[in-house]
Amino acid sequence: MEENKAKPDEKDKSGRLKYLQEEKQKQESRKNVYLQQLENIRKLLEENEKEIKYNESWIKFHEKSIEEHEEKIKMGFDFNEKKNQEEKRNFHKKQIEEHHNKYIEYHKKEVEAIKKEIEIFESGIKRCKEQLEFIEKKIVENKI
Secondary structure, eight states: OHHHHHHHHHHHHHHHHHHHHHHHHHHHHHHHHHHHHHHHHHHHHHHHHHHHHHHHHHHHHHHHHHHHHHHHHHHOOOHHHHHHHHHHHHHHHHHIIIIIHHHHHHHHHHHHHHHHHHHHHHHHHHHHHHHHHHHHHHHHHHHO
């Protein structure tokens, strides 16, 4: 009789081990997906930060040009030349206001969103690692 009792326990233990191995695979797979996504969105973060710097450098160029044109406007006596310099100055102002500032704003929003995504995926990875530790402990317990 005692022999029959041992068999169901072994079968039950075998079933638990199989279940735990499957759960371990699921967590490993999930963790790997999170790691891959994290790598991808970190690249996006880097690209958006580069775009911000790129547009900021253009703003500096335009600001310097505005100063130069304003200086020429002050120094100029010829009406047509002043008008020409004002148009050039206004072009640079327009580029800053309507182009570069808008792109910077856009990329800053992207950076903000991406940083939130990074936090989510890092949290998911941490959770997977905790689950894997728990499952490993249970596998060891069930092998005994």
